[in-house]
Amino acid sequence: MTSGHDWDSGEGLIRIDDPAEVDDAFERGADHLGTAVIGLAFNCSLAEAAPRIVLATRLPDLRQRAYAFTAAAHVARFHGELTPELYAVLRAEGSEGTSGDAIDDTLSFVPFRDLPPWLKRRKVLRIVWSRVEVCRLRSGDAVGCAWRALRGRRP
Structure with missing residues:
Protein backbone atom coordinates (compact mmCIF):
# COMPACT_ATOMS: atom_id res chain seq x y z
CA MET A 1 0.00 0.00 0.00
CA THR A 2 1.30 3.39 -0.90
CA SER A 3 -0.58 5.20 1.87
CA GLY A 4 1.17 3.36 4.69
CA HIS A 5 -2.19 2.38 6.20
CA ASP A 6 -3.23 -1.25 6.39
CA TRP A 7 -7.02 -1.42 6.30
CA ASP A 8 -7.03 -5.18 6.86
CA SER A 9 -5.17 -5.10 10.18
CA GLY A 10 -5.84 -1.46 11.16
CA GLU A 11 -2.10 -0.78 11.34
CA GLY A 12 -1.27 2.92 10.98
CA LEU A 13 -4.87 4.12 10.75
CA ILE A 14 -4.52 6.20 13.91
CA ARG A 15 -2.16 8.46 11.91
CA ILE A 16 -4.50 8.91 8.95
CA ASP A 17 -4.92 12.51 7.87
CA ASP A 18 -6.67 12.19 4.50
CA PRO A 19 -10.47 12.38 4.67
CA ALA A 20 -10.74 11.24 1.05
CA GLU A 21 -9.00 7.98 1.91
CA VAL A 22 -11.51 7.39 4.70
CA ASP A 23 -14.37 8.19 2.31
CA ASP A 24 -13.02 5.57 -0.10
CA ALA A 25 -12.82 3.08 2.76
CA PHE A 26 -16.46 3.76 3.66
CA GLU A 27 -17.45 3.11 0.05
CA ARG A 28 -15.51 -0.17 0.05
CA GLY A 29 -16.96 -1.19 3.41
CA ALA A 30 -13.48 -1.56 4.85
CA ASP A 31 -12.75 -2.74 8.38
CA HIS A 32 -11.35 -0.54 11.13
CA LEU A 33 -13.29 2.59 10.15
CA GLY A 34 -13.73 3.51 13.82
CA THR A 35 -9.96 3.53 14.25
CA ALA A 36 -9.61 5.63 11.11
CA VAL A 37 -12.00 8.32 12.35
CA ILE A 38 -10.03 8.53 15.61
CA GLY A 39 -7.03 9.28 13.38
CA LEU A 40 -9.04 11.99 11.62
CA ALA A 41 -10.03 13.45 14.99
CA PHE A 42 -6.33 13.70 15.89
CA ASN A 43 -5.07 14.97 12.55
CA CYS A 44 -7.82 16.93 10.79
CA SER A 45 -10.06 19.91 11.36
CA LEU A 46 -13.48 19.57 12.93
CA ALA A 47 -15.17 20.24 9.58
CA GLU A 48 -13.22 17.44 7.92
CA ALA A 49 -13.53 14.86 10.70
CA ALA A 50 -17.11 15.37 11.93
CA PRO A 51 -19.07 14.01 8.93
CA ARG A 52 -16.97 10.84 8.88
CA ILE A 53 -17.35 10.39 12.65
CA VAL A 54 -21.12 10.67 12.24
CA LEU A 55 -21.01 7.98 9.53
CA ALA A 56 -18.88 5.74 11.74
CA THR A 57 -21.40 5.97 14.59
CA ARG A 58 -23.80 4.07 12.33
CA LEU A 59 -21.46 1.14 11.68
CA PRO A 60 -22.90 -2.32 12.43
CA ASP A 61 -19.82 -3.42 14.41
CA LEU A 62 -20.31 -2.34 18.04
CA ARG A 63 -16.57 -1.98 18.69
CA GLN A 64 -16.05 0.26 15.67
CA ARG A 65 -19.09 2.33 16.67
CA ALA A 66 -17.58 2.73 20.14
CA TYR A 67 -14.36 3.95 18.50
CA ALA A 68 -16.41 6.51 16.58
CA PHE A 69 -17.74 7.87 19.86
CA THR A 70 -14.18 7.94 21.18
CA ALA A 71 -13.33 10.06 18.14
CA ALA A 72 -16.19 12.42 19.04
CA ALA A 73 -14.76 12.71 22.56
CA HIS A 74 -11.33 13.57 21.13
CA VAL A 75 -12.87 16.21 18.88
CA ALA A 76 -14.52 17.80 21.93
CA ARG A 77 -11.18 17.76 23.75
CA PHE A 78 -9.09 19.14 20.89
CA HIS A 79 -11.48 21.67 19.38
CA GLY A 80 -13.66 22.61 22.34
CA GLU A 81 -16.76 22.27 20.17
CA LEU A 82 -18.84 19.79 18.20
CA THR A 83 -20.99 20.11 15.11
CA PRO A 84 -24.79 20.02 15.35
CA GLU A 85 -24.69 16.61 13.65
CA LEU A 86 -22.36 15.21 16.32
CA TYR A 87 -24.57 16.62 19.08
CA ALA A 88 -27.56 14.94 17.42
CA VAL A 89 -25.76 11.59 17.30
CA LEU A 90 -24.78 11.88 20.98
CA ARG A 91 -28.32 12.75 21.94
CA ALA A 92 -29.78 9.87 19.93
CA GLU A 93 -27.35 7.36 21.45
CA GLY A 94 -27.87 8.60 25.02
CA SER A 95 -25.48 8.41 27.94
CA GLU A 96 -26.28 4.76 28.69
CA GLY A 97 -24.96 3.57 25.34
CA THR A 98 -21.50 3.71 23.84
CA SER A 99 -21.57 7.51 23.82
CA GLY A 100 -21.34 8.01 27.60
CA ASP A 101 -17.65 8.94 27.62
CA ALA A 102 -18.11 11.24 24.63
CA ILE A 103 -20.91 13.06 26.44
CA ASP A 104 -18.76 13.33 29.58
CA ASP A 105 -15.84 14.77 27.58
CA THR A 106 -18.18 17.18 25.80
CA LEU A 107 -19.49 18.42 29.16
CA SER A 108 -15.91 18.81 30.39
CA PHE A 109 -14.25 20.47 27.41
CA VAL A 110 -16.94 22.41 25.52
CA PRO A 111 -17.79 25.76 27.13
CA PHE A 112 -21.23 25.84 28.76
CA ARG A 113 -22.41 28.69 26.54
CA ASP A 114 -21.72 26.57 23.43
CA LEU A 115 -23.65 23.49 24.58
Missing part, protein backbone atom coordinates in the same frame (compact mmCIF):
# COMPACT_ATOMS: atom_id res chain seq x y z
CA PRO A 116 -27.09 22.74 23.15
CA PRO A 117 -29.96 23.11 25.65
CA TRP A 118 -30.30 19.37 26.34
CA LEU A 119 -26.63 19.15 27.36
CA LYS A 120 -26.85 22.33 29.43
CA ARG A 121 -29.67 20.73 31.42
CA ARG A 122 -27.61 17.58 31.87
CA LYS A 123 -24.60 19.59 33.08
CA VAL A 124 -26.69 21.56 35.58
CA LEU A 125 -28.28 18.35 36.87
CA ARG A 126 -24.85 16.75 37.30
CA ILE A 127 -23.58 19.76 39.25
CA VAL A 128 -26.66 19.80 41.49
CA TRP A 129 -26.48 16.03 42.04
CA SER A 130 -22.78 16.30 42.87
CA ARG A 131 -23.48 19.00 45.47
CA VAL A 132 -26.29 16.93 46.98
CA GLU A 133 -23.97 13.93 47.20
CA VAL A 134 -21.27 16.00 48.91
CA CYS A 135 -23.78 17.29 51.47
CA ARG A 136 -25.06 13.76 52.07
CA LEU A 137 -21.55 12.43 52.64
CA ARG A 138 -20.63 15.32 54.95
CA SER A 139 -23.80 14.88 56.98
CA GLY A 140 -23.01 11.18 57.33
CA ASP A 141 -19.55 12.09 58.61
CA ALA A 142 -21.05 14.59 61.07
CA VAL A 143 -23.59 12.07 62.34
CA GLY A 144 -20.88 9.44 62.78
CA CYS A 145 -18.63 11.90 64.61
CA ALA A 146 -21.49 12.96 66.91
CA TRP A 147 -22.37 9.33 67.59
CA ARG A 148 -18.77 8.51 68.54
CA ALA A 149 -18.65 11.58 70.81
CA LEU A 150 -21.83 10.50 72.56
CA ARG A 151 -20.38 7.06 73.14
CA GLY A 152 -17.28 8.62 74.72
CA ARG A 153 -14.83 8.05 71.86
CA ARG A 154 -12.83 10.76 70.22
CA PRO A 155 -12.64 10.87 66.42
Whole structure:
Protein backbone atom coordinates (compact mmCIF):
# COMPACT_ATOMS: atom_id res chain seq x y z
CA MET A 1 0.00 0.00 0.00
CA THR A 2 1.30 3.39 -0.90
CA SER A 3 -0.58 5.20 1.87
CA GLY A 4 1.17 3.36 4.69
CA HIS A 5 -2.19 2.38 6.20
CA ASP A 6 -3.23 -1.25 6.39
CA TRP A 7 -7.02 -1.42 6.30
CA ASP A 8 -7.03 -5.18 6.86
CA SER A 9 -5.17 -5.10 10.18
CA GLY A 10 -5.84 -1.46 11.16
CA GLU A 11 -2.10 -0.78 11.34
CA GLY A 12 -1.27 2.92 10.98
CA LEU A 13 -4.87 4.12 10.75
CA ILE A 14 -4.52 6.20 13.91
CA ARG A 15 -2.16 8.46 11.91
CA ILE A 16 -4.50 8.91 8.95
CA ASP A 17 -4.92 12.51 7.87
CA ASP A 18 -6.67 12.19 4.50
CA PRO A 19 -10.47 12.38 4.67
CA ALA A 20 -10.74 11.24 1.05
CA GLU A 21 -9.00 7.98 1.91
CA VAL A 22 -11.51 7.39 4.70
CA ASP A 23 -14.37 8.19 2.31
CA ASP A 24 -13.02 5.57 -0.10
CA ALA A 25 -12.82 3.08 2.76
CA PHE A 26 -16.46 3.76 3.66
CA GLU A 27 -17.45 3.11 0.05
CA ARG A 28 -15.51 -0.17 0.05
CA GLY A 29 -16.96 -1.19 3.41
CA ALA A 30 -13.48 -1.56 4.85
CA ASP A 31 -12.75 -2.74 8.38
CA HIS A 32 -11.35 -0.54 11.13
CA LEU A 33 -13.29 2.59 10.15
CA GLY A 34 -13.73 3.51 13.82
CA THR A 35 -9.96 3.53 14.25
CA ALA A 36 -9.61 5.63 11.11
CA VAL A 37 -12.00 8.32 12.35
CA ILE A 38 -10.03 8.53 15.61
CA GLY A 39 -7.03 9.28 13.38
CA LEU A 40 -9.04 11.99 11.62
CA ALA A 41 -10.03 13.45 14.99
CA PHE A 42 -6.33 13.70 15.89
CA ASN A 43 -5.07 14.97 12.55
CA CYS A 44 -7.82 16.93 10.79
CA SER A 45 -10.06 19.91 11.36
CA LEU A 46 -13.48 19.57 12.93
CA ALA A 47 -15.17 20.24 9.58
CA GLU A 48 -13.22 17.44 7.92
CA ALA A 49 -13.53 14.86 10.70
CA ALA A 50 -17.11 15.37 11.93
CA PRO A 51 -19.07 14.01 8.93
CA ARG A 52 -16.97 10.84 8.88
CA ILE A 53 -17.35 10.39 12.65
CA VAL A 54 -21.12 10.67 12.24
CA LEU A 55 -21.01 7.98 9.53
CA ALA A 56 -18.88 5.74 11.74
CA THR A 57 -21.40 5.97 14.59
CA ARG A 58 -23.80 4.07 12.33
CA LEU A 59 -21.46 1.14 11.68
CA PRO A 60 -22.90 -2.32 12.43
CA ASP A 61 -19.82 -3.42 14.41
CA LEU A 62 -20.31 -2.34 18.04
CA ARG A 63 -16.57 -1.98 18.69
CA GLN A 64 -16.05 0.26 15.67
CA ARG A 65 -19.09 2.33 16.67
CA ALA A 66 -17.58 2.73 20.14
CA TYR A 67 -14.36 3.95 18.50
CA ALA A 68 -16.41 6.51 16.58
CA PHE A 69 -17.74 7.87 19.86
CA THR A 70 -14.18 7.94 21.18
CA ALA A 71 -13.33 10.06 18.14
CA ALA A 72 -16.19 12.42 19.04
CA ALA A 73 -14.76 12.71 22.56
CA HIS A 74 -11.33 13.57 21.13
CA VAL A 75 -12.87 16.21 18.88
CA ALA A 76 -14.52 17.80 21.93
CA ARG A 77 -11.18 17.76 23.75
CA PHE A 78 -9.09 19.14 20.89
CA HIS A 79 -11.48 21.67 19.38
CA GLY A 80 -13.66 22.61 22.34
CA GLU A 81 -16.76 22.27 20.17
CA LEU A 82 -18.84 19.79 18.20
CA THR A 83 -20.99 20.11 15.11
CA PRO A 84 -24.79 20.02 15.35
CA GLU A 85 -24.69 16.61 13.65
CA LEU A 86 -22.36 15.21 16.32
CA TYR A 87 -24.57 16.62 19.08
CA ALA A 88 -27.56 14.94 17.42
CA VAL A 89 -25.76 11.59 17.30
CA LEU A 90 -24.78 11.88 20.98
CA ARG A 91 -28.32 12.75 21.94
CA ALA A 92 -29.78 9.87 19.93
CA GLU A 93 -27.35 7.36 21.45
CA GLY A 94 -27.87 8.60 25.02
CA SER A 95 -25.48 8.41 27.94
CA GLU A 96 -26.28 4.76 28.69
CA GLY A 97 -24.96 3.57 25.34
CA THR A 98 -21.50 3.71 23.84
CA SER A 99 -21.57 7.51 23.82
CA GLY A 100 -21.34 8.01 27.60
CA ASP A 101 -17.65 8.94 27.62
CA ALA A 102 -18.11 11.24 24.63
CA ILE A 103 -20.91 13.06 26.44
CA ASP A 104 -18.76 13.33 29.58
CA ASP A 105 -15.84 14.77 27.58
CA THR A 106 -18.18 17.18 25.80
CA LEU A 107 -19.49 18.42 29.16
CA SER A 108 -15.91 18.81 30.39
CA PHE A 109 -14.25 20.47 27.41
CA VAL A 110 -16.94 22.41 25.52
CA PRO A 111 -17.79 25.76 27.13
CA PHE A 112 -21.23 25.84 28.76
CA ARG A 113 -22.41 28.69 26.54
CA ASP A 114 -21.72 26.57 23.43
CA LEU A 115 -23.65 23.49 24.58
CA PRO A 116 -27.09 22.74 23.15
CA PRO A 117 -29.96 23.11 25.65
CA TRP A 118 -30.30 19.37 26.34
CA LEU A 119 -26.63 19.15 27.36
CA LYS A 120 -26.85 22.33 29.43
CA ARG A 121 -29.67 20.73 31.42
CA ARG A 122 -27.61 17.58 31.87
CA LYS A 123 -24.60 19.59 33.08
CA VAL A 124 -26.69 21.56 35.58
CA LEU A 125 -28.28 18.35 36.87
CA ARG A 126 -24.85 16.75 37.30
CA ILE A 127 -23.58 19.76 39.25
CA VAL A 128 -26.66 19.80 41.49
CA TRP A 129 -26.48 16.03 42.04
CA SER A 130 -22.78 16.30 42.87
CA ARG A 131 -23.48 19.00 45.47
CA VAL A 132 -26.29 16.93 46.98
CA GLU A 133 -23.97 13.93 47.20
CA VAL A 134 -21.27 16.00 48.91
CA CYS A 135 -23.78 17.29 51.47
CA ARG A 136 -25.06 13.76 52.07
CA LEU A 137 -21.55 12.43 52.64
CA ARG A 138 -20.63 15.32 54.95
CA SER A 139 -23.80 14.88 56.98
CA GLY A 140 -23.01 11.18 57.33
CA ASP A 141 -19.55 12.09 58.61
CA ALA A 142 -21.05 14.59 61.07
CA VAL A 143 -23.59 12.07 62.34
CA GLY A 144 -20.88 9.44 62.78
CA CYS A 145 -18.63 11.90 64.61
CA ALA A 146 -21.49 12.96 66.91
CA TRP A 147 -22.37 9.33 67.59
CA ARG A 148 -18.77 8.51 68.54
CA ALA A 149 -18.65 11.58 70.81
CA LEU A 150 -21.83 10.50 72.56
CA ARG A 151 -20.38 7.06 73.14
CA GLY A 152 -17.28 8.62 74.72
CA ARG A 153 -14.83 8.05 71.86
CA ARG A 154 -12.83 10.76 70.22
CA PRO A 155 -12.64 10.87 66.42
